[in-house]
Every structure is written in structure tokens, then in C-alpha cells.
Amino acid sequence: xxxxxxxxxxxxxxxxxxxxxxxxxxxxxxxxxxxxxxxxxxxxxxxxxxxxxxxxxxxxxxxxxxxxxxxxxxxxxxxxxxxxxxxxxxxxxxxxxxxxxxxxxxxxxxxxxxxxxxxxxxxxxxxxxxxxxxxxxxxxxxxxxxxxxxxxxxxxxxxxxxxxxxxxxxxxxxxxxxxxxxxxxxxxxxxxxxxxxxxxxxxxxxxxxxxxxxxxxx
Amino acid sequence: xxxxxxxxxxxxxxxxxxxxxxxxxxxxxxxxxxxxxxxxxxxxxxxxxxxxxxxxxxxxxxxxxxxxxxxxxxxxxxxxxxxxxxxxxxxxxxxxxxxxxxxxxxxxxxxxxxxxxxxxxxxxxxxxxxxxxxxxxxxxxxxxxxxxxxxxxxxxxxxxxxxxxxxxxxxxxxxxxxxxxxxxxxxxxxxxxxxxxxxxxxxxxxxxxxxxxxxxxx
DNA sequence: GTCAACGATTTTGTATACAATACATTCGAG
DNA sequence: CTCGAATGTATTGTATACAAAATCGTTGAC
Numbered sequence: 116x117x118x119x120x121x122x123x124x125x126x127x128x129x130x131x132x133x134x135x136x137x138x139x140x141x142x143x144x145x146x147x148x149x150x151x152x153x154x155x156x157x158x159x160x161x162x163x164x165x166x167x168x169x170x171x172x173x174x175x176x177x178x179x180x181x182x183x184x185x186x187x188x189x190x191x192x193x194x195x196x197x198x199x200x201x202x203x204x205x206x207x208x209x210x211x212x213x214x215x216x217x218x219x220x221x222x223x224x225x226x227x228x229x230x231x232x233x234x235x236x237x238x239x240x241x242x243x244x245x246x247x248x249x250x251x252x253x254x255x256x257x258x259x260x261x262x263x264x265x266x267x268x269x270x271x272x273x274x275x276x277x278x279x280x281x282x283x284x285x286x287x288x289x290x291x292x293x294x295x296x297x298x299x300x301x302x303x304x305x306x307x308x309x310x311x312x313x314x315x316x317x318x319x320x321x322x323x324x325x326x327x328x329x330x331x332x333x
Numbered sequence: 334x335x336x337x338x339x340x341x342x343x344x345x346x347x348x349x350x351x352x353x354x355x356x357x358x359x360x361x362x363x364x365x366x367x368x369x370x371x372x373x374x375x376x377x378x379x380x381x382x383x384x385x386x387x388x389x390x391x392x393x394x395x396x397x398x399x400x401x402x403x404x405x406x407x408x409x410x411x412x413x414x415x416x417x418x419x420x421x422x423x424x425x426x427x428x429x430x431x432x433x434x435x436x437x438x439x440x441x442x443x444x445x446x447x448x449x450x451x452x453x454x455x456x457x458x459x460x461x462x463x464x465x466x467x468x469x470x471x472x473x474x475x476x477x478x479x480x481x482x483x484x485x486x487x488x489x490x491x492x493x494x495x496x497x498x499x500x501x502x503x504x505x506x507x508x509x510x511x512x513x514x515x516x517x518x519x520x521x522x523x524x525x526x527x528x529x530x531x532x533x534x535x536x537x538x539x540x541x542x543x544x545x546x547x548x549x550x551x
Numbered sequence: 552g553t554c555a556a557c558g559a560t561t562t563t564g565t566a567t568a569c570a571a572t573a574c575a576t577t578c579g580a581g
Numbered sequence: 582c583t584c585g586a587a588t589g590t591a592t593t594g595t596a597t598a599c600a601a602a603a604t605c606g607t608t609g610a611c
Contacts, residue, residue, distance in 0.1 A: 118394075165382065189476055195425070196477045206417075257407070
């Protein structure tokens with residue numbers, strides 16, 4: 116084992132929480148986790164601190180740390196912020212993007228199309244992600260890129276749920292085209308709006324999904 | 334001592350780094366810090382982890398953790414993201430703000446004016462901060478509010494430097510008026526643009542400040 | 552004189568031991 | 582029977598001890 120146990124455990128715990136292995140508000144027992152990972156409490160505690168710092172768990176002093184799955188409201192809020200962040204990336208990218216990066220975006224887009232034709236939704240997911248990550252980078256703002264990546268990653272488990280809804284993919288590709296054309300033309304406002312709407316659709320889908328789950332609840 | 338040592342030390346270290354007590358790339362020696370705070374290495378290590386998680390320091394495995402002051406480029410990037418985040422807050426707030434919150438903004442604004450008249454720049458700083466925090470909250474998006482607060486806080490030490498530049502305050506108040514009127518009218522795009530420009534000015538000032546500091550350096 | 556390899560020292564990472572606080576159960580008073 | 586206090590137990594927070602890795606210095610070969 117050439118890697119720090121604390122890091123390994125933090126990654127493992129994050130994965131376990133994202134895959135809903137631990138339910139919301141579950142206490143993350145230090146000694147149980149220590150036994151489970153066959154280490155002492157020390158690296159477990161460091162891993163827990165990392166989870167708390169990243170917001171997927173909360174710590175109540177002298178009580179322990181507890182899983183904190185975002186509720187429906189917070190998820191919608193996070194999707195909304197994602198849309199705003201991507202809009203910002205688009206706004207800046209329209210002013211700064213290089214021809215090389217435009218070419219890369221076009222390639223990713225074509226790969227998306229190929230994946231749709233092949234019916235390979237995993238490949239579509241991957242190439243779609245590449246498309247968006249390229250836009251983050253093309254913003255020319257490394258800090259913004261990192262923040263966008265961070266939230267994107269955090270929302271990943273929830274995005275997977277809604278990908279395979281009926282005619283979404285082809286509509287999504289049209290939106291990609293609009294984004295691309297705005298970037299090519301250097302129209303920052305158009306690029307921002309196109310990206311915001313494109314991402315916001317995911318929030319809408321999610322909203323509808325929730326509404327269907329709990330028809331008249333609360 | 335009824336508070337966790339780790340938390341106290343983390344706050345203290347953060348403050349020390351923000352006030353440039355530790356210079357960039359300085360190693361944060363666990364045992365020295367432990368002696369300094371009169372505790373063992375354990376709570377010091379937890380504090381360091383928190384610094385690393387918040388990006389104020391970086392950790393090189395088996396080497397230690399080192400202060401990581403953002404360089405000029407990254408600072409400009411952070412100011413740019415701050416401008417974008419506030420623009421997003423303004424966009425959403427224009428759609429959702431309550432009359433009560435508008436009244437609160439007006440109050441904060443009046444307090445800003447009073448502070449200027451009184452020549453009390455500390456009070457101005459405080460009320461200006463309140464104005465912006467109110468807008469974050471008025472976005473109606475708690476997650477966005479937290480993210481904005483986080484970055485705002487992170488940029489705080491750098492904002493203090495440039496506050497007392499010549500005629501900035503009165504210009505700033507005019508911008509606040511424009512923001513307020515856009516919010517009152519529910520014009521989301523206008524509010525977003527007004528806020529983006531308002532905040533971006535700080536980045537510009539900072540840019541100029543840097544250019545003056547190192548006229549032809551590197 | 553330079554460079555490399557080996558050993559000593561320092562420092563991080565982990566394990567364990569101890570302290571202090573919170574929780575639960577039980578016992579007793581009303 | 583219900584509520585509350587007290588003690589016992591469990592769990593977090595901190596200190597210390599140990600292990601492993603990296604840095605530094607020295608020594609020796611070329």
C-alpha cells in the first residue's frame with residue numbers, strides 16, 4: 116500500500132455515500148469503519164474530516180459525523196448553480212476560446228452523435244462530459260474551471276438517473292450546436308444563455324422526476 | 334476549553350495565513366505548531382487538513398503541508414468568479430426578491446451613505462458587506478448563497494487592500510443604486526450585469542494595483 | 552573536486568492509550 | 582406509573598508511542 120490510508124478511505128467512503136450505500140443521516144461510526152477498512156481510528160477520522168469539508172457529511176461536535184444527502188430542494192439549488200456556473204464558463208469562453216479548442220469541442224460533439232447512433236449511452240455520457248469539461252477549460256479561468264468541475268462531480272450521481280429519458284439526447288445535441296455557434300461567433304451572452312438553458316433542463320427533468328415520485332406529498 | 338482544539342487551531346492558522354504571517358510556500362511544521370498552540374500533533378493535523386481542503390494550503394504526501402497563497406493570476410481569476418457568482422445572485426434575486434428584502438437592501442445602502450458622510454471607512458466596509466450578503470440571500474438559492482459567502486470570505490483579505498482608493502466609494506454607491514433599481518423592476522439581466530460590473534471593478538483595481546507594484550517585472 | 556551511496560536524523564503517517572463528554576439504563580422519589 | 586437523577590457505558594477528542602519514509606550529512610570511490 117503506497118498510498119495514504121486516509122485518502123483511500125475518504126475516496127471509498129465518498130463512493131459509498133454516492134451510491135447510497137449509507138442512507139441519509141446515518142452515523143459514520145469511527146470504530147466500525149476502522150474495523151471495516153482494517154486500520155485504526157486515526158486515518159478514518161482524517162477521511163471523515165474530508166467528507167465534512169466537502170459537504171457530503173456534517174459533524175456535530177462530540178456526537179459524531181453523519182451522512183448528509185442533499186434533499187430535493189438543495190439538489191435543485193445545486194443544479195441551478197451548475198447552470199449558472201456553466202453559463203459563466205460559456206460567457207468567458209466566447210471571448211477567449213481558441214480555434215484549437217473549438218475544433219476539440221466539435222470533435223467531442225461528433226463523438227456524441229456517434230454514440231447516439233450506436234445506441235451507446237455510456238459513450239454518450241462520457242463524450243457529453245468531455246464537451247462540458249472542454250468548455251470549463253475554454254473559459255480561460257482555471258479557478259472557475261476547478262469550481263465547475265467540483266460541482267459537476269458532486270452532481271454526477273444524480274445526473275445519471277435522468278439521462279435515459281426518452282428524446283432527450285437529440286434535443287441535447289441541438290442545444291450543443293447552439294452553444295457551439297455562439298462560441299464560434301464570440302457571442303458571450305448567447306453562449307451563456309444557451310449553456311444555462313441546456314443545463315437547467317436537467318434541473319427541470321429532475322424536478323419533474325421528483326414530482327412524479329411524490330405526487331401530492333407535503 | 335469547551336471548543337475543539339482542532340477547530341480553534343484551524344481558525345487561528347487561517348487568520349495567520351490571511352494576515353500573511355506565514356509567507357507563501359512556508360512549511361507548516363506539525364511539531365512547531367503543536368508547541369505553539371500547546372497541544373499535541375493530532376489536533377494540529379486535523380486543522381491542517383481543513384486548510385488543505387479549503388485550498389489555503391496544499392499537502393504533499395510524506396512531505397508536509399505548505400502555505401499556498403494565490404498568485405496574481407489566480408487572484409484575478411477568483412475576482413472574476415466572484416463577479417460571476419454575484420451576477421448569478423442578482424439574476425435570481427431579481428425574479429424572487431421580496432419587498433421586505435428590498436427594504437433591507439435600501440437600509441443597508443443608506444447606512445453605506447451615512448458611513449461615507451461620516452468618513453467611517455470601517456462602517457462603510459461593514460455595511461457594504463451586508464448589502465452584498467443580502468443579495469446572496471435574496472437569490473433564494475441557499476446553496477448559491479453559501480458558495481458566494483465562501484468565496485467572498487476567501488477574498489476578504491485582498492479586498493481590504495484596495496478599498497481606500499480615491500473616489501471609489503461614491504461611484505460604488507451609484508452602482509448600488511443601479512443594482513437596486515434593477516432588482517426593484519425585476520429585470521434579471523440588468524441586475525446581473527450591474528452586479529457583475531460592480532464586482533469586476535474590484536478585480537480591475539486589483540489588476541492596476543499589481544501593475545503598479547511590479548512595473549516591468551518578469 | 553565531484554558525485555554517489557550509505558547511515559543518521561527528522562518528519563510524516565498510523566496505532567494505541569488516555570481523557571472527557573454524551574448517551575442509556577436503572578433506580579428511586581413523588 | 583411517570584419523571585428525574587445518578588451511575589455505567591459508549592464514543593468522541595487528544596496525547597503519546599511506534600513505523601515508515603524522506604531529507605540531510607558524511608564518507609568514500611573515481
